Amino acid sequence: MYEDWTEELPIGETAEVSPGVIVERRCFLTTIALALGALAIPATATEKLATDERISYEDFLKEVIPVAKKLVADTSLAGQHRYLLTLASYAVRIADVSVPQMRDSGQGAGPGTFIGSNPGGDPFIVIHWRMEPGSIIRPHAHTYGNVLTLGLEGEIRVENFEMIGVRDFDAKGTFKARKTQSQILTPGQVNLVNLERDYIHGFQASMRGGRGLDFTTRIKERRPTTPYLNLSGKQVETGVFEASWAT
Ligand SMILES: [Fe+2]
Structure with a gap:
């Protein structure tokens, strides 16, 4: 996230x-x-x-x-x-963590997605997130911070994508994006966003909803905006989609 x-x-x-x-x-x-x-x-x-x-x-x-x-x-x-x-x-060995006060994530395709924070430290910050049943976090690129996502509760589908060819977060028009991961995040499961691989991720909550943590570590120059991935739905080959960026 x-x-x-x-x-x-x-x-x-x-x-x-x-x-x-x-x-x-x-x-x-x-x-x-x-x-x-x-x-x-x-x-x-x-x-x-x-x-x-x-x-x-x-x-x-x-x-x-x-x-x-x-x-x-x-x-x-x-x-x-x-x-x-x-x-x-x-x-994966964390027994429990307090649930902080949360606000709307601002990344949802609709209502029902929330984020707060737990203490982190140098070198990472910790985002605590919660998704209501059926809610969606739009697929977005991580450009300067890699992410470890840990499921704590419920069941969430997480999908990762990456651009085919040269990575360009300023690309105009359409490009091809490959779905690189599709997994169910349940308690104790992890998903990785490496800035060189799988650097776009999106979340779809099951009918049970879910909650988890994102450990984010900034390792590159920060960009002012987050690129969101628009998928046209047109699959040009298995797992490869026509796509474009949106803010
Ligand atoms: Fe993210």
């Missing part, structure tokens, strides 16, 4: 990520293990990863911020993936 507030390897297999520290393998463990090894995270942090215990939001921030600060500098495609997946490995 907003860029700026002012705007699972077979389960059960294990791997040793540092001497004496054994963790259970999950989908993106290799990336995480490499990241942790490279960062020489204190043993207490890695030991905690070996458990399924939930952590408070405050402990989440305390643990993840030092790691995020070390990974955020690499803004390459691979660097952003490493950053977002590492952030995700901590975020």
Whole structure:
């Protein structure tokens, strides 16, 4: 959603990520293990990863911020993936987070979409969002901040797109856009917006509605407006649509 507030390897297999520290393998463990090894995270942090215990939001921030600060500098495609997946490995363990006061998102295709904020820190901000049953957040591009979206409640379909060819947020007229992801975001599920991939996302709430968090990290020069993706509905080939930008 907003860029700026002012705007699972077979389960059960294990791997040793540092001497004496054994963790259970999950989908993106290799990336995480490499990241942790490279960062020489204190043993207490890695030991905690070996458990399924939930952590408070405050402990989440305390643990993840030092790691995020070390990974955020690499803004390459691979660097952003490493950053977002590492952030995700901590975020999925959050036990609970308070629901802040919310206002209309301003990004809905109609009423029923709301945003507020929870404390974040350097280098990311945290947007807390809620969607009423059947509501829609229009697909929009993230141009300067990558995003980790975490589902907390309900069921939301999230779709990602990207431009085919050279990325141009000032493109006039029509261009081709590819749908790169389409998934159901349920509690504990994550979706990534890497500024090099999947950088356009939109949300459609199920009849149950839903709620979640967006961890947004600004890594590029801010743009004054958010480009919204207009899809003509004309599918020129499987998963490829004629599209244009709107504000
Ligand atoms: Fe967004």
